[in-house]
Amino acid sequence: MTRALRIAGIALLAFAAWQALVTLTGLPRFILPGPGLVFGTLWTSRALIAEHAVVTATEVLLGLGLGAVLGFGSAILLAASPLARSVLRPMLVFSQAVPVFALAPILTLWLGYGLWSKVAMALLIIYFPVTSAFFDALMRTPPGWLELARVMNAAPSRILWRIRVPAALPGFASGLRLAAVYAPIGAIIGEWVGASRGLGYLMLLANGRAKIDLMFAALIVLAVLTLLVHAAVDALCRRLWER
Amino acid sequence: MIDAPALHLSGRATIGGTPIFGPLTLEAPAGEWTCLLGPSGVGKSTLLRLLAGLGEEVVFDGDLAAGDGAPLQGRVALMAQSDLLLPWLDATENVALGARLRGEAPQRDRARDVLVRVGLADHAGKRPHALSGGQRQRVALARTLMEDRPVVLLDEPFSALDARARARMQDLSAEVLAGRTVLHVTHDAGEAARLGTRVLVMSRDGLADVPPPDTRPPRPFDAGDTLAYQGKLMRLLMEAV
Numbered sequence A: 001m002t003r004a005l006r007i008a009g010i011a012l013l014a015f016a017a018w019q020a021l022v023t024l025t026g027l028p029r030f031i032l033p034g035p036g037l038v039f040g041t042l043w044t045s046r047a048l049i050a051e052h053a054v055v056t057a058t059e060v061l062l063g064l065g066l067g068a069v070l071g072f073g074s075a076i077l078l079a080a081s082p083l084a085r086s087v088l089r090p091m092l093v094f095s096q097a098v099p100v101f102a103l104a105p106i107l108t109l110w111l112g113y114g115l116w117s118k119v120a121m122a123l124l125i126i127y128f129p130v131t132s133a134f135f136d137a138l139m140r141t142p143p144g145w146l147e148l149a150r151v152m153n154a155a156p157s158r159i160l161w162r163i164r165v166p167a168a169l170p171g172f173a174s175g176l177r178l179a180a181v182y183a184p185i186g187a188i189i190g191e192w193v194g195a196s197r198g199l200g201y202l203m204l205l206a207n208g209r210a211k212i213d214l215m216f217a218a219l220i221v222l223a224v225l226t227l228l229v230h231a232a233v234d235a236l237c238r239r240l241w242e243r
Numbered sequence B: 001m002i003d004a005p006a007l008h009l010s011g012r013a014t015i016g017g018t019p020i021f022g023p024l025t026l027e028a029p030a031g032e033w034t035c036l037l038g039p040s041g042v043g044k045s046t047l048l049r050l051l052a053g054l055g056e057e058v059v060f061d062g063d064l065a066a067g068d069g070a071p072l073q074g075r076v077a078l079m080a081q082s083d084l085l086l087p088w089l090d091a092t093e094n095v096a097l098g099a100r101l102r103g104e105a106p107q108r109d110r111a112r113d114v115l116v117r118v119g120l121a122d123h124a125g126k127r128p129h130a131l132s133g134g135q136r137q138r139v140a141l142a143r144t145l146m147e148d149r150p151v152v153l154l155d156e157p158f159s160a161l162d163a164r165a166r167a168r169m170q171d172l173s174a175e176v177l178a179g180r181t182v183l184h185v186t187h188d189a190g191e192a193a194r195l196g197t198r199v200l201v202m203s204r205d206g207l208a209d210v211p212p213p214d215t216r217p218p219r220p221f222d223a224g225d226t227l228a229y230q231g232k233l234m235r236l237l238m239e240a241v
């Protein structure tokens, strides 16, 4: 309750500062609209914005889910197999030298203007953080536990699944928390490059028609969406692994 | 009757060129309880770890074998100096960890029995963070007893216990581990006086054999010969370098 109040207080303060900036600088409304105007637009265009927000949210959640599964699997593979480590790890690191943004046009070319090119962008952007956070945690199992398992004659696969993986889940969780913030970035870039739906598309459209208030309204919804996804992932991780 | 081999270790150990212990020769007779004492840092845990097949960082120059010539691998249980409980498992699951890691049927009932015997009946469902230091140590002891191995290496197993719990755990361990080859590292002269059929004091010069009373352990802690021996051992530890 106090937390909700605090957040509301901070939001109110931010809007006050925003309004003050508009008033003091006297910027025209097609450069910087005030909060009143933006929230007015948010209300009058709520159906339009909601329709596009649902599209972006779907892209983000699909990308997040697939990226989490792929990152989980890749980290396990890397941790379990020295061969995979020596072959795949340099490739993974090298792939990070390619800016993911630059891949957006190619993905659109391959996967089309629909949902999947955005899902792929979100996935690509979170894959590395998730994989490396989980992999690092898998490689840092407290040595005492591994020794205990060895004296107990445990098979390597059981050491992996019963000790290393559970011990590394907090690391996986921190990768996922990062991913929750990154995934919307991927989806939006995907939409900018080529889309007919989604908040990123709506922002471009509004910009082109000089509807700066609509652009800001979409931006606020996007920020709220990101915060909600992050909070949901955070709550899920806490529930599952950090009781 | 358990087929417990003697332990034999003779040689010297270094880590990264720094001498840790030795040269020394240790013999732990088959089916007997050997206590190992000595100042902190003299290499007791390192020696135990070597016998358990651990310590990749240690360069050991010498031989290390079971008296029957068969490999020790798979016949040893080690209770390390820290409890090494897995925080995501409750006490019962921690005690039953060995079976779980080997893919054997989990013996939850037996694990619960052992927990009852170490006095943790009311704590069987708790996770380690909800246990006290002494309780955690008893869970680790239960996990070691649960392994049912012929060779048991104990590294300061009762150090976190109050006097009463300590005496009880000594009695319990002596009973459960009777007939097994036990090598027990301790800093407590009274503990060695109660439990050892052989008592060794480790120093930089090697091992000194300090024969305990020839009554069967566990000896009463207040018996005259136990107390006299405890005093003698204490004196020796005070004079050791």
Ligand SMILES: Nc1ncnc2c1ncn2[C@@H]1O[C@H](COP(=O)(O)OP(=O)(O)OP(=O)(O)O)[C@@H](O)[C@H]1O
Binding pocket: B015, B020, B038, B039, B040, B041, B042, B043, B044, B045, B046, B047, B057, B081
């Ligand atoms: N991994 C390591 N790298 C370098 N030195 C080590 C390592 N492990 C132990 N040592 C050193 O080896 C020596 C013996 O350590 P060990 O843990 O065997 O002592 P200990 O006799 O069990 O002491 P305590 O009674 O305090 O448990 C110490 O001086 C320690 O600093």
Ligand SMILES: [Mg+2]
Binding pocket: B044, B045, B046, B081, B155
């Ligand atoms: Mg030690």
